[in-house]
Amino acid sequence: MAVLAAVEPFGVAAPARVVMDVRGLVERVKAVGGAAGDWSPVERREVLAALDAAVGALTVVRGEVLLAERDSGTWRASGDPSFEAWRGRTSRSGARAVLTQVRQADAATRLPALGEAAREGAVTVDHMEALGRVVAGASGAVKDALATPERQAQLLETARRVDAGTFARAAAQLAAELDPLAHERGHQAQRAARFLTLADTPEGTRIKGLVDRMAGHRLRLALEAVSPRPGKDDDRSHEQRRADALDTIAEKILALPETGSGAAVRPHVSFLMDAGTWAGLRALRATGEADGSDAASFAPVTLEDGTPVPISEVARALCDCDLTRVVMDADTMPLDIGRTQRTYTGVQRRAVIARDRGCSWPDCGAEARWGEVHHIRWWERDNGPTSLTNGVLLCVFHHHEVHRRDLTITRQPGPPGPGRRPRYTFHDQRGRPIATPTRAAPGLADDGDGGAGAPMPDAAGQPPDLFTVQ
Template identity: 30%
Template sequence: MVEELTQAEAAVAACVDAPAWALTEPDLVAALDTAHRLEQRLAAVQLALVRELDGRGTAQAQGASSTAVWLRERLRLTVSAARRLVDLASALDTGAPGVRAALAGGDITVEQARVIGDTVSTVHMAAGAEAADKAVGVLVGWAGQFEPTLLRKLGTRILDHVAPEVAEAAARAALEAEARRSDRDRHVTLSELSDGRLRLSGTLDAEAGGLLRAAIDPLTAPSGPDDARSPGQRRHDALADLCRLTLRTGELPEHGGEPAQIVVTTSFDTLARQLDAGTLDAGPRLTPETVRRLACDAAILPAVLGSAGQTLDVGRQRRLITGPLRRALVLRDRGCAFPGCDRPPRWCDAHHIHHWADGGNTSLPNAVLLCGHHHRHIHHSDWTVQLSGDGHPEFIPPAWLDPDQLPRRNHYHRRT
C-alpha cells in the first residue's frame, strides 16, 4: 500500500505543474471530475488507515490521550475535525460497508458519507439491519443528485421509503439523534493571531444559534445611508457591542476573584500626551487613540501607571460615569447623542467631552452618551462635541464635511 500511495502521490505531483490552460474545455471538465473522484477515493483510504490506527491503540502507545488528539498533532487538524474523522472511520467500518464502498468508488463525497452514515445508523436502531441496507441504496442514489445539507433533510424521511410502518417513531428518533450530534459537535475556538487580533470560529447548536441571532441581528443593520461597513464588519461590531452590554450588566460570574472586565495598562504620560500604545491584560497592544477611547468606557478599567511604574489608578470611581450620574445622563440624552443615531442608552458608553486624561472632570456637563460606533468615531475623527446653552450636547462637523461647521443635534431622542 505504501508503494502504491507513493506512486499516486508522484502522479498527482506531476499534475500540479501541468498547464491547465492547454486543455480543451471538455478535457478541463473531465480532469476536474477525475480529481474530485480521486479525492473521495483517497479519503476512503485515509479513513481505513485511521480506523486501523484507532483499533491498534497507536495513539495511546505514542503518548496521546486519544486518536483524535494524535491526529491533531500528526496531521495539524483541529480537534473537532480530527474527532469527526475518527467517528466517520468507525461508522463506515462497523455499520455502513455499502457507504464505504460508494466512497471508495468516488460515487459520493466525504460529507455525503457522513450524512448517510448518521442516517443509516438511526434507521438501523429504529427498523433493523434490513431497512438500514435498503436505506444505504436509496441514500447513495440520492447523493448523485443532492448536496449534503439537502441530503440530510431528505434523510429525515428515509423510513417513509424503506420502512413506512415505523416511520413516525423513527422520525422522532432521528430528531433526537440530530440533537445528540448537535450537542457533540458544538464548539467555539478563539485563536490569537500574531498581530494580537483574535480569530473566532465554531459551530453553535440550534438553541445557541437562535440566541445569538436574536441578540445580534438588531445590531447589524447599517447605521445610516453612508455606512460603508460590510455585513461581516457589522456583525463584528455588533458582537463587540453585545460584549460591552454584557460587561456593563455586572451579572457575569467573577473571573480569578475579580469582576469580568478589560484592563488596559498604560503610563499616565502616554495617556495624557497620546504618545505610545497601551496593552490589554491578554497581551495585544492598542493604539494611543484606542486607549484614550477605552479610558472613557465605564465598563473597562484603565490601569494607569506613573513614571516609576507604580499604579496610580485602576478604574477610579470618581472618574467612571456610573450610578446616579449615569442615570442623569440617560435622562438628559435618552440615547446616543450623535446626530442621526437611534441607539438606546443601554448600548451607549459615557464619553468625557473634555478627556479625563487631559484633566477633564467627571460630571454631567462634561459627559455625553455615545454608542460604540460613534464613540470610536469621535475619538478617531475631527468631529467635536460641546454642550449648548440649554445644556444639551451638539456636535461640530469637520470643515471638509461642512465648511460652515454648523452645530448638529440628535432629534431621535427628543421628548414629545
C-alpha cells in the first residue's frame, strides 16, 4: 500500500518512512510560498488537481490508521470517554471533526471500491464524507447491500459524474430504496426528537431547535422565498437575512384573516403606552434618526407582558401592521384605541402592489406579496392620509430602515406606459440620497429619463387618489 509514489511498500521500517515522506512532501509544497500568482491558469489547475488527489490519498490512509488505533483499544488508558474524544483532544481538532473522519474511514472500509477511488483521486474527500454519513445512518441490511459489487459500482459511477452534494442525495435515495421501512423509522425518530425553544434574554430572544429533514426543507424553502437577492446597500449577513425572513413569515401569518388563537379574535400585537408617551410620539419630529434619541423624556412603549418596544419598531408598526394601540391614563383607563383606517384596505393594497410590483427600495428584489405599505407622509408623524398616492410598497427590512433612519421618500415622475413602475428616491434628514438604483427592476422597462411609469396625472397634474380614507 502506497501513500505517494515515493513511499515503498509497508515493512518493518514503513511507518518511519511514511512519516519522513509525508513531512518531506509538506516541506516541498510549503516552499511554493506566494509563487502561485505567477503561474499560468493551466499550471495552477494542474497543481490543484495534484493537491486534491494527495489530500484524498492521505485522508484514506489516515482513516485506516485511525480505525487501527480505535480497534486496538490502547487509547482507553488515557481516561477519555470515547475514541473520538481522545483523538479530538490529542489532535486538537475536536471530537466532531474526528467523528467525520471515522465515518469516512468506515465507509472506505465497508465499500473498498469507493475507498480505492478516493485513494486514487477519482472521488473527493467531500464525496467520502457524504458517503460516511449515509453508511453511518444505514441499517445492517442496507450496509450489506451497499457493499455488493453492483451497488459500489453504481455509487462510484455517480460520484464520478456529480458534485458531493448531489452525490449525498443520490446515496440517501439509494439507501431509502433498499430499505424503505428503515427510512421511515429514521424519519419517525427525527420526528420524535423534534423540539423548539424560545428564550427571552437581555441580548434578545434565543431560538434553538431540531426538526425532521422534511420540516427543515419546508422551512428552508419558506425562508428563501422571503429572502430575495440583496441589493448593494444591504449589508446584512446571511444569518441576519435569514432571521429577518423568519420574522417576516411570523408577521404575515399573524396578519392572515384565517389565523386564529382559539378566542373570538385572531392574535395580534398590542403596544401599551401612557398618555404622555402617546403625545410624545405624535410630537416626535424629524430632528434625527428614529431610534428613540428624541424620546428619552417619556416612558417606553411595551408589549402586553411589559417588554419594552424600540421606537423604530413602534413607528413601523403604526404604519402598516395589524396593531392594537392601547393608550392608558394614570388610572389605566383606555384613552385611545386607534383608528381602524390607519392600515391600507385590501383594494388599496392591491392597487399599491399593482403599481409598485415589489419593494420600492432601489435594487431590492423582494416580491410584492411579502411587502408592507408605508405611508410616504407618515401616518402619526405627518398626519399623512391612507391613500394610493401616499403609499409605497417596501419589504419588511427596508420598511424598518425607513423608520429607523427617519428617511423621506419621493416618487419620481415619469410617463405612463405598460411594463413600467414608479421609482422612488430616499433621503436622510439632511437631504442626502440614501439609495440610488444601479439596475432596472427585473422584467420592467426603463423610461429613459431616470424615472419609471407612474399613475396617469389628473387635469391638475396630480396623480389620481382613488382610495383615500379620511
